[in-house]
Amino acid sequence: MSIEIQGINKFFDKFQALHDINLTIPDGQLTALLGPSGSGKTTLLRIIAGLETPEEGRIRFSGRDVTDLHVRDRSVGFVFQHYALFRHMTVAENVAFGLNVLPRKERPGKPEIRKRVKDLLEMVQLEHLADRYPAQLSGGQKQRIALARAMAMRPEILLLDEPFGALDAKVRKDLRRWLRSLHDELHFTSVFVTHDQEEALELSDQVVVMSNGRIEQVDTPLELYGRPDSRFVFEFLGQVNVLSGKIRDGVMRQGDAWIRLPEGCENDDAQLYLRPHEVRLTQAASDQAHLPFRIEAINLIGAEVRVELKPDGWECEELWEVGISHTEFNARQPQRGDRCFAVPDVGHLFCEHAAEPRTLEWR
Amino acid sequence: MAARKHRRVGDSPLARRTLIGIAVGLTVLLLFMPLVLIFVQAFAEGWAGYVSNILNEYTLHAIGLTLVVALLTVPLNMVFGVFLAWLVTRFRFPGRKLLTTLIDIPFAVSPVVAGLLFLLLYGSNGWVGQWLGEYDIQLMFSWPGIVMVTVFVTCPFVARELIPLMQQQGREEEEAGVVLGASGWQLFRRVTLPNIRWALLYGVILTNARAVGEFGAVSVVSGNIRGETNTLPLQVELLYQDYNTVGAFAASSLLAGIALITLVVKAIVEWRQSRN
Numbered sequence: 358m359s360i361e362i363q364g365i366n367k368f369f370d371k372f373q374a375l376h377d378i379n380l381t382i383p384d385g386q387l388t389a390l391l392g393p394s395g396s397g398k399t400t401l402l403r404i405i406a407g408l409e410t411p412e413e414g415r416i417r418f419s420g421r422d423v424t425d426l427h428v429r430d431r432s433v434g435f436v437f438q439h440y441a442l443f444r445h446m447t448v449a450e451n452v453a454f455g456l457n458v459l460p461r462k463e464r465p466g467k468p469e470i471r472k473r474v475k476d477l478l479e480m481v482q483l484e485h486l487a488d489r490y491p492a493q494l495s496g497g498q499k500q501r502i503a504l505a506r507a508m509a510m511r512p513e514i515l516l517l518d519e520p521f522g523a524l525d526a527k528v529r530k531d532l533r534r535w536l537r538s539l540h541d542e543l544h545f546t547s548v549f550v551t552h553d554q555e556e557a558l559e560l561s562d563q564v565v566v567m568s569n570g571r572i573e574q575v576d577t578p579l580e581l582y583g584r585p586d587s588r589f590v591f592e593f594l595g596q597v598n599v600l601s602g603k604i605r606d607g608v609m610r611q612g613d614a615w616i617r618l619p620e621g622c623e624n625d626d627a628q629l630y631l632r633p634h635e636v637r638l639t640q641a642a643s644d645q646a647h648l649p650f651r652i653e654a655i656n657l658i659g660a661e662v663r664v665e666l667k668p669d670g671w672e673c674e675e676l677w678e679v680g681i682s683h684t685e686f687n688a689r690q691p692q693r694g695d696r697c698f699a700v701p702d703v704g705h706l707f708c709e710h711a712a713e714p715r716t717l718e719w720r
Numbered sequence: 721m722a723a724r725k726h727r728r729v730g731d732s733p734l735a736r737r738t739l740i741g742i743a744v745g746l747t748v749l750l751l752f753m754p755l756v757l758i759f760v761q762a763f764a765e766g767w768a769g770y771v772s773n774i775l776n777e778y779t780l781h782a783i784g785l786t787l788v789v790a791l792l793t794v795p796l797n798m799v800f801g802v803f804l805a806w807l808v809t810r811f812r813f814p815g816r817k818l819l820t821t822l823i824d825i826p827f828a829v830s831p832v833v834a835g836l837l838f839l840l841l842y843g844s845n846g847w848v849g850q851w852l853g854e855y856d857i858q859l860m861f862s863w864p865g866i867v868m869v870t871v872f873v874t875c876p877f878v879a880r881e882l883i884p885l886m887q888q889q890g891r892e893e894e895e896a897g898v899v900l901g902a903s904g905w906q907l908f909r910r911v912t913l914p915n916i917r918w919a920l921l922y923g924v925i926l927t928n929a930r931a932v933g934e935f936g937a938v939s940v941v942s943g944n945i946r947g948e949t950n951t952l953p954l955q956v957e958l959l960y961q962d963y964n965t966v967g968a969f970a971a972s973s974l975l976a977g978i979a980l981i982t983l984v985v986k987a988i989v990e991w992r993q994s995r996n
Contacts (some may be wrong), residue, residue, distance in 0.1 A: 408895055428898045435899040441892035455900035458910070465934040511899065 358419045358513040358546050359384040359630045360405060365414035367400055367570075374400045375570045378414070382563070385544045387537070389557035392567035393593070398519055398550045399438075401567070401631045405548065406516050418514065434507030434515040434545075438522055440499040442491035448502050449474050449487040457509045477505040480539070497528040504536075521556060533560055552665035554594045558582060566590050584716060588707055591630050591714075598636060598677040598699075600629040600648070604708070613670030616646045616701065619717050625708040629717075635703040638664065638691075645719055648699040650677065651692055663687040669696060758976050762968035773970035777932060781947045782955035783974065786932055789951060793870045793931040798924055801878025806912075808879075809886040810894075819884065823876050831873055835940025838869050861943030866951060869937040874930045878923035885919045918993040925989065929982045933975055 360382040367375040375397045382388045390398040390489045403409040405416060407428035423431055442451050452474045457464060465473070467691075478484045481501035491499060500520065507515060520536070521529040530596055537560055551557050557564050558578040566581065566589075568574040574586045585591040602611035604625050609616045616629065642649070650666035653676055661680035668677070681700065691697065706715045726986045763770050775943065826834065842859045852859065859865045868944055895913045913920075935953040942949040950958065952975055959968035 406899060408899070429901045429903070431903070433899065435896070437896055439892060442895040443893055443896070443911055443914075454897070454910070458897075458900065458902040458906045494803075506896075506900070583913050 359552050360514065360546065360548070361415075361417040361420070362401075362405070363415045363417070364455050365401070365404060365411045365416075367397070367404065367409065367411045372471070373570055374515075375404075375411070378572060380565060380572060380575065382546060382548055383560075384419070386546065386562040387540050387560060387561045388546075388548045389561035389563060390548060390550045390565050390567060391552070391554060391557040391593075392573075393552060394568040395569075396568040398552075398565075399569050400570075401551050402516050402518055402548060405514075406433050406435050408435075409488070434510065434512035436500075436503045436515070436517040436520055438519040440491070440503040441489060442502060442506070444491050447488050447490055447496070448478070448483070451491070451502060452506045452509055454476050454506065456654055473509065476508055479648070482504045482564055495528075496524050497532060500524065500532060501704070504539075513545055515545050515547040517547065519551060520549055521551070521553075529556075536560070538633070547657055548613050558594070561662055566593065568593075584714075585705070587711065588628070588630070591705065596633050596678050598631045598633065598679070599673055600631075601673070602627065602629075611671050614668065616648070616704075617644075622706065622715075623708065623710070625710050627706055627708040629701075630705040630707065631701050631703075633663070633678050635701060636677075636679050637702065638681055639700055639702045640678055640689075640696050642698045646700050648701075650695055650699060651693045654684075655691070655693065657683075657686075664691065664699070666699065669673055758969055758972050760974040761966060764966050764969070769966060770973075772972050773964075773967045774974070776967065778947045778950065779952075779955055779959075779971050780929060780965070782952045782971070783951065785866070786952040788863065789867050789870050790931045791929055793874060794924060794928050796871055797875050797878055797927050800875060801882060801923060801927075802920065804879040805882035805916075806887050808860050808883055810891055823879050826873050827853070831869075831936030832932065832940060834872055835869055835937035838865065838872070838937075838941055839963045842868070860941050861945070862949060865941040866949065867937050869941050870931050870934050873934055873937050874927045877926040877930065878920065881919045881926070882916055883924035885916060889915055920987055921988050922986065922993070925982055925986050928963075929979065932978055943971050 362378055362380040362382070365375050365378040367374070378397075378401060390401060392398045400409060404411050407423070407426065411424075414574065415422055417423065418431075443454065453470050456470045456473060459465075464470075474487070475484065480489055480711060481504060483498060483505075486498065486502075491502070494502065499557050513700055521532055524532065535558065546665050549560070558581070561578060563575065564578055564581050565575050574581060574590050576584075579682070581590065581592055591597055600609070600614060600616070601613070602609045604618065604622050604627050606624070607618050607620065607622060609618055609622075609627060609629060631705065649669040649671075652664055654665040655666040656663040656665070662683055662685075664679050664681060666677040666679060677699065700719075702719055704717045704719075706717055708715075764774075765773075775864070804819075804823065808816060820840070829837075839860055840846050842865065844850070844853055844860070846860075849860065859868065893911050893915065894907055897907045902910065933953055934951075935957075938951055939954055939957075940952060942951065944950060944954060944958065946958065952971060956968050956971045956975070959971060
C-alpha cells in the first residue's frame with residue numbers, strides 16, 4: 358500500500374512543525390525519515406498514523422483519502438520509540454490485544470487468537486517468553502514484542518518511531534538486519550524515523566532527509582550519499598571536509614591553500630565539500646592542489662586509520678578527517694605533528710551564485 | 721586477624737540508641753497509649769456495657785448516617801478524581817496549571833472554614849440557598865449538606881494519588897491501544913485502569929478514612945440534631961459533653977477500628993504497589 362502525502366502543514370501553537378510536506382512513499386518499500394531532533398520527522402510519522410492531525414493537507418493510502426479517518430480505523434502498525442508495551446499484561450496478552458479488542462463479530466475465536474499469537478512470537482523468535490511481563494524483558498526483546506504486537510493485525514503499513522534508538526550497538530545491528538529480512542519476506546510498506554544516518558542508509562530503499570520541518574532531499578541511499586543536493590544533507594550524512602575560498606581564473610584559494618578546478622567554474626565565493634574517502638594524503642603537494650596540514654590525531658580503531666588534520670597556513674571551521682588503509686599507515690608511519698598534503702579525487706562545489714552543487718573529478 | 725569494627729560518621733552507639741529511644745518513646749506516648757486507652761475506656765463497663773453503648777439508638781443512627789455519607793462520597797470522589805487526573809495529565813488546555821493548584825484548596829483550607837463557606841452559600845440566607853429555598857429544598861442542617869462538605873474536604877485524595885502516576889506513565893500505552901483499534905471505553909478498562917488500580921485504591925482508602933472521620937466541616941453544617949444529622953465523630957463529642965465517657969469511647973473505638981483496618985489495607989496496597 359503506497360502512502361501519498363500532500364501539502365501537509367502542522368502547527369503546535371505558533372510553532373510550525375511541518376512546512377508544506379509533499380511526499381510519496383512507494384508500496385512495499387522501506388523508507389527512512391532522517392533528520393536531527395526537531396526536524397519534524399516524528400510528527401510526520403504520527404500524522405501518517407493518525408495520532409496527530411495536520412492543519413492542512415491530505416494523506417492517502419493507495420489513493421484512498423484517510424485524512425479524516427480515526428487512528429483506530431486506519432489499521433496501520435505502529436512501533437513506539439519506547440515500545441509502549443502494556444506493562445500489566447504478559448507478552449502473549451500484549452500481542453493478542455489488537456485481536457481481543459475487535460468487535461465481537463470480527464473477533465477470531467480463542468483458539469484462533471492463541472494460534473495467531475504463537476505464530477507471531479515464533480516470527481520474532483521469542484515463543485519462550487510468552488508468559489513474561491514487559492518489565493522482565495531486555496530492550497531488544499521488548500522491541501521484538503512491540504513489533505509482533507503491531508503485526509498482529511496484519512497491517513499493510515508499518516510505522517516505526519526511532520526503532521533502534523534505545524538499544525546498545527550490538528543489539529541494534531542484529532535487529533536492523535532482522536527487520537530488513539522480515540521486510541523482504543513480508544513486503545509491507547514501512548516507514549521508520551531515525552536520526553542515525555548510518556541506520557537510514559543501511560536499512561532503507563529510500564531516504565527522506567528532513568530539517569526544520571521541511572524535506573531537504575528524497576533519494577536512494579546511494580544517490581543521497583554520492584550526490585547531496587544541499588550543504589545540510591552533505592554535513593548531516595557523515596564526516597565532511599570543507600574548504601571555503603574564492604575562485605579566480607579556475608583556481609580556488611584561501612591563505613596558503615589552493616586547488617586548480619576543472620574547466621567551467623565561474624569566479625565566485627565557494628565551498629568545496631570532500632568526503633574522507635575522496636581525499637588522499639601525500640608527503641608533497643601535487644601540481645593540481647596545495648592543501649598543507651599538520652597531523653593532529655591518529656585513530657587506529659576500525660577498518661581504516663582515521664587521521665585528523667589541522668590546516669597549516671589557512672583556516673577551516675572543523676578539522677579535516679581522512680581515512681587511510683592500515684597497510685598504507687604501516688608503510689609510512691605518519692606521526693602526530695608531521696606536515697602533509699591532501700589531494701582530492703572527487704569534490705562537491707557549492708558556489709554562492711549557483712542553485713545546485715557541482716561534482717568535480719580530478720582523476 | 722582481629723576483627724575491627726568499621727563505623728560510619730554519625731553511627732556511634734550512643735547517638736543511635738538515644739535517637740531510637742526518643743522515637744520509640746514518643747511513639748508509645750503519643751500514638752500507641754492513646755489508642756490502647758480508647759479501647760480500655762470503651763470496655764470500662766465490660767462487654768455488655770460496650771454493646772449496650774453501641775446499641776444506643778442515637779449512636780446506631782450516627783453509625784448509619786456515617787456509612788451513608790461514606791457510601792455516597794467515596795464513589796463520587798473516585799469518579800471525580802479519575803476524571804480530573806485524566807483531564808490534567810492527558811490534555812493541554814489554558815488554565816491546566818491553575819486547575820492542578822485549585823485541586824489542593826480543600827487541603828489548604830481549614831475544614832471549619834470550608835463548612836462556613838458552604839453555610840454561606842447554601843444556607844437559608846445564602847446566595848444559592850435562598851433560591852433553593854423557594855423550591856423547598858434545604859441542603860444545610862440535613863444529610864445532603866453533610867455529604868456536600870465531606871465531598872469537598874475529601875475530593876483531592878484520589879486525584880492527588882493519580883496525577884503524578886499518570887504523568888509518569890505518559891500516554892504512549894494509550895496511543896498504542898488506539899492504534900491497535902481499541903475504543904475509548906476499552907482503552908480505559910483494559911489499559912488505563914489496570915495501570916492505575918493500586919494508586920486508585922490507595923486514594924479511595926484515604927478518601928474513605930477522611931470521609932468517616934471528618935469533624936470540623938460536618939459539625940458546622942450538620943446542626944447536631946441527635947438521631948437526625950449526627951455523624952459518628954459528632955456523636956462522640958456529644959456523648960462526651962453529656963459526661964457519658966464510656967459511651968463516647970465506645971463510639972470512638974468504632975472509628976479507631978476503622979482507622980486500624982484502613983492502616984492494614986493501606987499497608988497491603990503499598991506493598992502491592994512497590995511490587996509492581
